[in-house]
Amino acid sequence: xxxxxxxxxPTIIGVSVLTTLAAxxxxxxxRGHDGDPAPSPQEKRASYVAASGNTRLSPSAVAPLGKRxxxxxxxxAPSALPAATIAKIRGAKGVKGVEVVDAVQGMxxxxxxxxxxxxxxxxxxxxxxxxxQSDALWRNVAAGDVAISFTMGSDGGVKLGSQVPVGGKQxxxxxRVGAYATMGIGDVDAVISHATAQALGMPTGNAMLIxxxxxxxxxxxxxxxxxxxxxxxxxxxxxxxxxxxxxSGNAPxxxxxxxTAAQVQTVIKAAxxxxxxxxxxxxxxxxxxxxxxxxxxxxxxxxxxxxLPRVAADQARVGWxxxxxxxxPGDMLIWANDxxxxxxxxxxxxxxxxxxMVVAPRTGLDVMIQNVYTRNLKGAVRVSPKLAARxxx
Numbered sequence: 001x002x003x004x005x006x007x008x009x010p011t012i013i014g015v016s017v018l019t020t021l022a023a024x025x026x027x028x029x030x031r032g033h034d035g036d037p038a039p040s041p042q043e044k045r046a047s048y049v050a051a052s053g054n055t056r057l058s059p060s061a062v063a064p065l066g067k068r069x070x071x072x073x074x075x076x077a078p079s080a081l082p083a084a085t086i087a088k089i090r091g092a093k094g095v096k097g098v099e100v101v102d103a104v105q106g107m108x109x110x111x112x113x114x115x116x117x118x119x120x121x122x123x124x125x126x127x128x129x130x131x132x133q134s135d136a137l138w139r140n141v142a143a144g145d146v147a148i149s150f151t152m153g154s155d156g157g158v159k160l161g162s163q164v165p166v167g168g169k170q171x172x173x174x175x176r177v178g179a180y181a182t183m184g185i186g187d188v189d190a191v192i193s194h195a196t197a198q199a200l201g202m203p204t205g206n207a208m209l210i211x212x213x214x215x216x217x218x219x220x221x222x223x224x225x226x227x228x229x230x231x232x233x234x235x236x237x238x239x240x241x242x243x244x245x246x247x248s249g250n251a252p253x254x255x256x257x258x259x260t261a262a263q264v265q266t267v268i269k270a271a272x273x274x275x276x277x278x279x280x281x282x283x284x285x286x287x288x289x290x291x292x293x294x295x296x297x298x299x300x301x302x303x304x305x306x307x308l309p310r311v312a313a314d315q316a317r318v319g320w321x322x323x324x325x326x327x328x329p330g331d332m333l334i335w336a337n338d339x340x341x342x343x344x345x346x347x348x349x350x351x352x353x354x355x356x357m358v359v360a361p362r363t364g365l366d367v368m369i370q371n372v373y374t375r376n377l378k379g380a381v382r383v384s385p386k387l388a389a390r391x392x393x
Contacts, residue, residue: 061142062135066125068125070184092223094220108166117191117196163177171201267300267350290360295310301383357371
């Protein structure tokens with residue numbers, strides 16, 4: 001579900017700063033963490049993998065969980081942010097917390113993803129509650145492991161406990177996958193410690209998370225531009241998606257607000273044309289040999305002239321979320337399958353009517369027609385071409 005289309009994180013090889021950030025969230029299932037819900041088959045598989053390994057015999061110490069803060073804005077630059085700038089932002093009106101991190105676009109297990117170097121003792125306070133509470137997870141990160149997103153692990157097939165290459169072309173090391181982990185931060189699919197990041201040649205202190213709970217992120221970012229260094233960029237951390245209550249959610253039907261009948265047919269025809277192609281995590285084109293769930297949606301809607309954001313969590317925002325009972329062919333169906341990030345949209349498919357959908361399921365399976373399953377289903381999205389174009393950037 002992953003290859004981002006917008007980034008602000010610099011590449012680990014130090015070439016350039018890419019201009020904007022994708023919105024997606026990861027999830028953490030640490031090895032040895034026994035508090036994760038696992039009611040669905042997919043979640044049971046994830047929990048089994050999480051419990052199948054052993055935690056380190058001598059894990060590094062981390063501080064206990066402190067007061068949790070929600071990150072609202074992410075700032076990133078090619079090099080270290082000035083201490084004076086960080087201090088000024090910490091003292092700004094409405095700011096409840098600032099966490100300085102190392103952040104790049106790097107390679108993890110052969111995939112280009114958002115990678116952060118963090119202080120496990122303090123960064124944990126800025127992550128979703130199930131992630132923040134897992135002492136085992138943060139001890140593993142402190143000991144030199146990499147924590148990867150739930151989707152990268154479960155859908156992408158990267159095994160918990162396996163050794164994977166992490167870094168860039170100049171600096172790369174094999175690290176153990178010590179946890180599956182969603183950080184709640186767009187475009188971040190992997191987290192390591194500061195020490196590990198430095199060993200890989202990542203920039204030090206070039207990014208920060210800012211918690212401003214009583215200020216609109218857009219308004220705060222506008223003020224930030226006055227104090228940030230020239231090459232620093234700021235974006236809002238992806239907002240929560242508010243779902244309608246059961247039985248509500250009628251979407252507009254007027255021309256121009258939703259797709260035309262011709263567009264719907266084009267989208268469905270395009271999705272059908274990909275049936276039999278392999279699931280490839282991060283895949284969005286023939287060149288990559290296959291598609292993931294959101295890559296398939298992006299491909300199919302593009303054939304009808306509709307631009308979608310790259311990841312499922314963003315695609316869920318391109319129209320009106322309505323109950324599945326009101327879904328019609330051409331709507332997208334959305335699921336929150338991540339067991340440690342309740343409500344986060346991690347899977348998406350195209351509804352074709354009569355209880356059927358075209359979907360790219362997960363690693364090991366091909367794009368196919370499936371019966372719609374309702375476990376963790378959060379509804380249907382009636383796509384607005386105008387809104388989709390605006391969110392696609």
